Amino acid sequence: MNDTVATLEGVSKRYGAHRAVDRVDFSLSAGERVALVGHNGAGKSTLIKLMLGLVRPSEGRVEVLGADPGSRASGAARRSIGFLPENVVFHPSVTGAELLAFYARLKRQPVSRNAALLERVGIADAASRRIGTYSKGMRQRLGLAQALIGRPRVLLLDEPTTGLDPALRQSFYGIVGELAAGGASVLLSSHALAELENTTDRVVVLNQGAIVADGTLGELRRQSDAPTRIRVTLANQSVASCSGLLGNDLACIKVSEQVFEVSCPEPAKLETLRRIIGASLPLSDVAVISPTLDEIYAGFLRREAAQ
Amino acid sequence: MRPVGIIALRELSDGLRNRRVIATTLLMAALALTLALLGSAPTGTVGVSQLAVTVVGLSSLTVFLVPLIALLIAHDAIAGELDRGTLTLLLSYPVARWQVLAGKFIGHALILAIATVLGYGIAGFALAYASPGWGGEATTAFAAMVGTSVLLGAAFLSLGYLISASVRDPRTAAGLAMGAWLFFVLLYDMALLGVLVADQGRTLTLGVMNVLLLANPTDIYRLLNLTGVSHTSLLAGMAGLADQVRLDRITLFAALVAWIAIPLAAAGVIFARRQI
Numbered sequence: 001m002n003d004t005v006a007t008l009e010g011v012s013k014r015y016g017a018h019r020a021v022d023r024v025d026f027s028l029s030a031g032e033r034v035a036l037v038g039h040n041g042a043g044k045s046t047l048i049k050l051m052l053g054l055v056r057p058s059e060g061r062v063e064v065l066g067a068d069p070g071s072r073a074s075g076a077a078r079r080s081i082g083f084l085p086e087n088v089v090f091h092p093s094v095t096g097a098e099l100l101a102f103y104a105r106l107k108r109q110p111v112s113r114n115a116a117l118l119e120r121v122g123i124a125d126a127a128s129r130r131i132g133t134y135s136k137g138m139r140q141r142l143g144l145a146q147a148l149i150g151r152p153r154v155l156l157l158d159e160p161t162t163g164l165d166p167a168l169r170q171s172f173y174g175i176v177g178e179l180a181a182g183g184a185s186v187l188l189s190s191h192a193l194a195e196l197e198n199t200t201d202r203v204v205v206l207n208q209g210a211i212v213a214d215g216t217l218g219e220l221r222r223q224s225d226a227p228t229r230i231r232v233t234l235a236n237q238s239v240a241s242c243s244g245l246l247g248n249d250l251a252c253i254k255v256s257e258q259v260f261e262v263s264c265p266e267p268a269k270l271e272t273l274r275r276i277i278g279a280s281l282p283l284s285d286v287a288v289i290s291p292t293l294d295e296i297y298a299g300f301l302r303r304e305a306a307q
Numbered sequence: 308m309r310p311v312g313i314i315a316l317r318e319l320s321d322g323l324r325n326r327r328v329i330a331t332t333l334l335m336a337a338l339a340l341t342l343a344l345l346g347s348a349p350t351g352t353v354g355v356s357q358l359a360v361t362v363v364g365l366s367s368l369t370v371f372l373v374p375l376i377a378l379l380i381a382h383d384a385i386a387g388e389l390d391r392g393t394l395t396l397l398l399s400y401p402v403a404r405w406q407v408l409a410g411k412f413i414g415h416a417l418i419l420a421i422a423t424v425l426g427y428g429i430a431g432f433a434l435a436y437a438s439p440g441w442g443g444e445a446t447t448a449f450a451a452m453v454g455t456s457v458l459l460g461a462a463f464l465s466l467g468y469l470i471s472a473s474v475r476d477p478r479t480a481a482g483l484a485m486g487a488w489l490f491f492v493l494l495y496d497m498a499l500l501g502v503l504v505a506d507q508g509r510t511l512t513l514g515v516m517n518v519l520l521l522a523n524p525t526d527i528y529r530l531l532n533l534t535g536v537s538h539t540s541l542l543a544g545m546a547g548l549a550d551q552v553r554l555d556r557i558t559l560f561a562a563l564v565a566w567i568a569i570p571l572a573a574a575g576v577i578f579a580r581r582q583i
Contacts, residue, residue: 052399054583075401083399088392093324105313106400146396
């Protein structure tokens with residue numbers, strides 16, 4: 001699992017005074033699923049374009065599959081890279097099968113395998129229809145089929161789940177999981193953080209071009225100052241003021257008549273739980289709410305802004 | 308070279324599919340036929356070949372129409388694909404940028420060539436059918452006219468590519484393309500004529516005049532077609548100019564080819580250096 005397929009070392013990309021990518025160190029291992037997270041303009045697309053050689057770094061070194069992606073020597077490496085751009089608009093008057101045939105020829109792959117790809121993304125029925133008649137989800141899946149031509153070893157997917165409904169998102173992440181299990185590395189960027197839980201191995205948080213966090217979701221939870229919340233429901237006793245129940249040192253808010261919530265940092269979770277249970281309250285239910293990725297993300301951005 | 312062929316074929320089949328080729332062919336055939344039939348009306352007694360009249364008429368039409376069609380096709384080639392995101396995708400494939408440019412150019416030039424040869428060819432055959440007695444010289448002039456029309460189209464395709472590779476927004480490219488059309492097709496000759504009249508031959512020598520004519524592909528095209536054959540130059544009112552301008556056909560031809568090669572090469576250099 002440790003063979004690296006892509007490396008970025010101290011990579012920056014400046015457009016005038018604006019730093020689109022700021023001193024990024026990053027690597028991608030074989031079979032790894034990594035999510036790039038950040039709001040619009042955080043540098044996700046530029047980072048992917050740097051890895052494709054479409055944009056040359058102002059400083060630093062990029063290597064993908066053993067070659068500098070911007071060099072002439074990268075032709076062989078490119079055949080093993082699959083890419084899905086953000087917001088791609090295919091020619092509306094060609095059919096899905098024709099479009100895929102064009103891209104397969106460019107990658108020197110047999111066109112005969114395309115039917116299986118269309119089957120895999122679930123648009124085999126529409127293969128002979130013009131792309132102009134496709135729904136947004138179908139176009140997105142056609143784009144994914146295009147990225148899968150020739151069993152790529154590295155997949156770079158820019159906002160691949162925009163326009164997909166929840167069922168399609170699930171099947172999309174199913175495909176990503178299969179690819180990663182087959183040894184391919186998948187780097188995808190996303191806004192929708194909730195869907196990345198359990199579907200990615202690692203999350204990289206970008207803000208203003210710089211990596212502000214990089215790790216598994218568990219690691220990110222520990223690093224972030226986003227609090228874990230413990231929701232306590234009392235049986236037949238109303239909450240007058242919750243600080244009176246547990247002491248003044250716990251951050252606590254009343255949610256409804258019989259429910260209150262205690263916030264604590266992730267490392268102090270167990271100790272806080274012990275205190276709640278030991279406080280001889282008429283407990284009806286205790287629920288631990290881990291911070292969602294959205295809250296973690298917001299926490300990192302708050303910390304960045306404070307610095 | 309393989310990717311060049313794949314991309315050229317794609318452009319050609321897109322052109323056939325979105326009816327661009329058919330529409331252009333029909334437009335050119337219709338205009339050519341109209342001119343041919345109108346041109347054939349008064350010639351019976353003056354003894355000028357009908358085809359010669361048609362060559363003059365069609366050349367004058369081509370100077371306006373073919374650059375317009377070429378710029379309409381070409382201005383979108385890079386900027387439009389960039390806007391739709393397909394260029395980013397295409398360049399992530401094992402394809403060099405010059406191959407993308409060359410493939411698209413060949414595809415577009417083929418579209419233009421098919422439309423011109425078919426459109427004008429239909430008119431030529433109709434004319435030959437209507438009046439079988441046309442001379443060999445006029446036939447050569449007609450064939451040369453069709454050939455140089457394709458070259459003129461290719462020169463404006465090159466200009467369109469240069470515009471398309473230089474700007475980010477396809478609407479800017481469209482605006483600049485129309486500007487280029489206005490400049491080369493209408494304004495340039497008017498300005499040249501104005502300067503000639505005002506100058507009264509004091510500073511504008513024949514040598515300068517030659518260079519000024521070579522600096523515009525439409526003027527090269529006019530000189531090639533309207534002065535080449537004695538009948539046509541008399542008819543086109545270019546006889547005076549043809550006597551004065553000492554530019555042989557090889558120079559004119561080379562200049563037209565340079566108008567294809569240089570803007571295209573410049574487009575290639577700009578495109579290669581661009582950040583996508």
